[in-house]
Amino acid sequence: MRHQCKKHHLGKAADQRTALLRSLATELFLHGEIETTMARAKALKPFAESIISFAKKGDLASRRQAAKHVFDKETDKYINLETGELYDALPEGAKHPKQTVLRQLFTVIGKKYATRNGGYTRIFRLTPRRGDASEMALIQLT
DSSP, X not given: OOTTOOOOOXXXXXXXXXXXXXXXHHHHHHHXXXXXXXXXXXXXXXHHHHHHHHHHHOSHHHHHHHHHHSOOOEEEEXXXXXXXXXXXXXXXXXXXXXXXXXXXXXXIIHHHTTTOOSOOEEEEEOOOXXXXXXXXXXXXXX
């Protein structure tokens, strides 16, 4: 029996559900906030918070665990790994790597929540979607 094994199924098979949550988490970490349906936001919240807990540890094993749960998209910006600053073009004489979601997660987000014990995301209700009146939400990193 499945007692106390509640999971947000989202009306999808397990592989489709994990792919959806991975893509939502990737965009959340890249942009800081995303607008989605309420059901998806509620499913994303514990998923994203567990990944941020990996980023707080910061060791190699945590980086590999987080890489399993996030698509490592590369942007056209450069990141300073010590300070977490983003650059559109490389400064003169600087050697900074390209910004990826994992680098953003471990250098900026992990350090930001180093002293907090949870509650890294919050959900705001928005007006219903016009096409199908689906309940919408804004999920953002606090």
